[in-house]
Amino acid sequence: MSAEHSGELSKHETELRVWMSEWYDHAFAIGFIRPPFILDDATALRLEGYFNVGLTPAEGVSAIFGVVH
Template sequence: MIKALDSDRIVKDLPQHIIGWTKAWYEQALAANFVSFPFRVDDEMVKRLHQYFREGLTPEEALRACVDDVKQ
């Protein structure tokens, strides 16, 4: 069970975690030529990335899912 103090720490750490996750996704997306610099993300991509993050996908898995979505 998560104690109140633990949940507070998790909430405070979440922004740093999602920032790191997003940076890792972006670096992999650049390396795979899925995006190019400078990359401007649209609202749909933000929603998609947030969903993948919440589902627990790694940045690499999220990149594969994004590529698959674009191919469809």
């Protein structure tokens, strides 16, 4: 039985959840977000993209909340 059919998360999903948790903790620690923080679908997709290309959670925070020049 695959992870998909057993209700278990894939390795990618598990690692993404850990990354997103670290992203949230960092964004909260430096004051960009406050609970309750609702992550919309568009931002979640952007964050998954940052995870997929290898950014750290801190780099992901900068990419989402940083100033664009």
